[in-house]
Amino acid sequence: MQYASPPPATWRATALAAAAVLGLSALAACGSDGGTAEGAQTAEDFDFSCPERTDGEPAADATANEETPFVFGTPGDPSTMDPVFARDGETFRVTHQIYETLLDTDCTTPSPGLAESWEQNEEGTAWTFHLREGVVFHDGEALDGAAVCANFDRWANFKGGFQSPNFTYYYSNAFGGFAENDPESGIETESIYEGCAADGLDATISLSKYTSSFPGAFTQRALAIISPKSIEAVADVAIASADDPLPAYTQEVGALAGTGPFTLTEWDHSEGSVTLARNEAYWGEKAGVKTLIFSTIPDETARRQALEAGDIHGYDLAAPADVQPLLDAGYQVPVRGVFNVLYMAFQQEYEPLQDHAVREALAHAVDRQRIVDSILPPGGGVATQFIPPSLDGWSEDVATYDYDTEKAKELLAEAGQEDLTLEFCYPTDVSRPYMPAPKDIFDMITSDLEAAGVTVEARPITWVDYLTSTRAGECPAYIIGWTGDYADPYNFLGNWFARESSEWGFSDAEMFEAVAAANSEPDAAKRVELWKAANELIMAELPGLPISNSPPSIAFAPNVYPPDVSPMTAEDFAQVYFTGS
Template identity: 75%
Template sequence: MRTSLTPTKRALAAAASAALALGLFAACGSDGDGGGDADSAEDFDFSCPERTDGTPEADTARNDSQPFVFGTPGDPTSLDPILASDGETFRVNRQVFDTLLDADCTDTVPGLAESYEQNEEGTEWTFHLREGVTFHDGQPLDGAAVCKNFERWANFKAGYQSPNFTYYYSSVFGGFAENDPAMGITTESIYKGCAADGLDATISLSKYTSSFPGAFTLESLSIISPASIDAVADAAIPAADSPLPEYTQTVGTLAGTGPYKLESWDHSSQEVVLTRNDEYFGEPAKVKTVIFKTISDETARRQALVAGDIHGYDLAAPADAQALIEDGYQVPVRGVFNLLYLAYTQSHAPLEDHAVREALSYAIDRERIVNSVLPAGGMVATQFIPPSLEGYSEDVATYDYDAEKAKQMLADAGAEDLTITFCYPTDVTRPYMPAPKDIFDMISSDLQAAGVTVEAKPITWVDYIPTTRSGDCPLYLLGWTGDFADPYNFLGTWFATESTEWGFNNPEVFDAIAAANTEPDQATRVDLWKTANEAVMAELPGLPISSSPPSIAFAPDVYPPDVSPLTREDFSQVYFTTGS
């Protein structure tokens, strides 16, 4: 089965996406009007906003002289894409490194491969690479370079197998060539090998998974140059809980093929500087220099934009968006493809008791969170996938707010005097979580009204993910922005196997997810995903809270990038407009 990813196919796919097998987005553009009160799938806008502003003339003289500065909520963590799992790192790396396939909205489009083909079983994927592509270090892209990347990942040892380092790789492929028992990986890798033939690379798998071809768009699976791989081959293998290797924190070791090159990363000033790659195979970047500057406080980001210190920033607070628009700033709203949840780590008593988890779920007023904190267009979530994906089910167990019922259920379970630690992140905002402290306060208030004593545990973002993954937080807030349009990217990421971050072992859930993920027939797979979705909510590992349309703000004199529900903005599209 050959798939040609031509521009014509891209346009057709975007126009017909609601009717495609993946069952993606049903609406056209979102204008962001209205309140944060969407309360059903029918009211919810999952779309990719369409541009209506035309293409203004670029002020080329100014483009050559002035950098574009963008304010980010947090620092990147790694300049090696495979050793990353967070959005702020991906924001930087996707400008520098390319993947075999790319995502336009949620459609799969050309990346380094201009076309691909798969066998009928979905176990062999042959990519036909673009001609004439070179890495930033001058090495050519070919099938051998692609295979060298896949072989490197598959043969990671010891601490590199920890989810703190290679979360995405193990989520997609299940394991490594030789799993290290100390890392807790018990599943066999589905990666069998990679064969190169000139500009072709064929990836072989042991079985079908619905994650592909979407997973080939993951920033973690970005292709770096063969010389880069050789340069880090002798790097010391870290322990599972140690910091990232030094080479991931400095510019100059790794080379990609993207529209920008890494120029510098000043950790003290929290700035990453990129310069245009004039040898880029695609349309060259409009702005010569892009600077990503970390400003963790959302109010400070807005003030920096208004002062002219930056030209755009992410995650504009809902309260700021309308005022910015009235003052002439641009605040496009992304389509919705995320989920916020409250996790119940069952390794902490009494959260292993289903009745206790039910009681806590009834105690929380999610509508108040949506209406008070989320941007316009947010909605209460009832399950761990957004309604735009196949497998969304109207038959999942649901938990409408009922404080008195929660209090009685806790008493019946012998937990009327429950004291519990509740973790939340500080110094960060996320697309699914625009105000972590406010959301924490609301949920804490609800739990206390049901008789629960809450012990707050604020944790800085750099330590938050390792802490929650290690199972050290009984209750915690976290979420997910989808990487590609398949339920496994949500359900499989969290619940495919036993893990410390959830602390439960339910073979019925794991088997249901595996059955759906490995079913090649699309109609059958939809039903299996519904079954898996219902099994997850019957287990109740956590409470889905909400889905949210995050905003991104730009100065009036900036032509911004197309906004993405996957938060995959391409900053090579940015330029300053004439008359600014």
């Protein structure tokens, strides 16, 4: 949907006001001593809101410059054009413009997508979606219930290496497993997907049991719908091993057809550029520009300079130090709500980290408040657990680990690890919403660990290999994070602590059962208490150290009408248009 002005000046004022409010909350926490429990921010200190926009008709000049390509600078390259294999925000940023899901999100709440309405049965095990009329895939096929079922059946019946989290991380987290789990996939849980029945424009998806993941999981961009012709074209593609590369078609233009407001026309892998064209047959409001280009610029300073030079018209993850100068120069810098967590993971296949005292020592060694104050944008705060404070189930009673170098030294000595050497991984050539400057964060944590007597062996890994390496358990310690896909604790805790995984290298039946119990409880009030209990158990066991929650910024030129900013970084670039000459 296009939106009428407020003009860019009003949007800038809104961003300024938000930054001021967020700055006050950050300052309120700075009087504490290095991120102690007393100094850690609470839910009241964070801004989780989505900036309001004025709905209505497009501005009078909305189509005046629609021929001008809109160029957006991104921190990293997409990895695939088959959304079910996507694992990162840079890929989803692009695929979200091409493919659509059954449900969309209004801020973080499920809202109509390809389905204009939906309902569930009393048990929450049957979900019926009533699809929009007149929706056509880019290849000319019409959307109907059978097309929806073809997608869900395709995913459920993946075999071999396709079942690896390296390929279908989001699907297996939502549905537990596959029709037939491959023994080599490491997936032992049974799939809760029982089938899909089509009736004209209706599709009913049946589950074997209730889970709090739904309906939120139906908004996940990995579960976007492609055309039946596309499914048939790639039906014979097989992956034998989890270590195999993505299939060739996932890197090609024209292999798959979606229903979105843009179509893929060019993907220049060497230049890091993806070009999309407006879908003139789109079922909803047409995009405000005819051409949309995503240009990869890994360095945040280079992204800002490209915007100032007019080479791009917007970019993501504006550095905190750049926000105010950009605003002063007339640029627009909307601030997203806080819906993420950055953490340091402890891989317990590394023997010293199997000792709780060692993990606790490392937690006490890190000055998280210094990271928040020095690197994160205003409004960020020290995280006390693995979900943001906006979600039900966040607990004030979790174990906390104050910054205390001397205590860290004592715990290491008691554990016989005074001379601990720790390989510590961090990603290069990327910025993430929860991690705006990975190397700077790594350096701060390293200095803290070394002050406690730990010898740190740095291992930088390019972002394209980072997720695979960390999920395979190759890093004893590493920094990573998560931006929520939908507003349910399982989207955070379930990703990490629902089952044993090589990502963490430990098995804890009590923890896994606590997450499962909360996820399967249909009574909302009881479910909240179960999530609190799960959070308290997780932080007592300390599989990793939550570091921070932060509100990432996104920047646009003065003559751009920006899209609604999304806490989940799920902006709809069809809303963009140029406001003047």
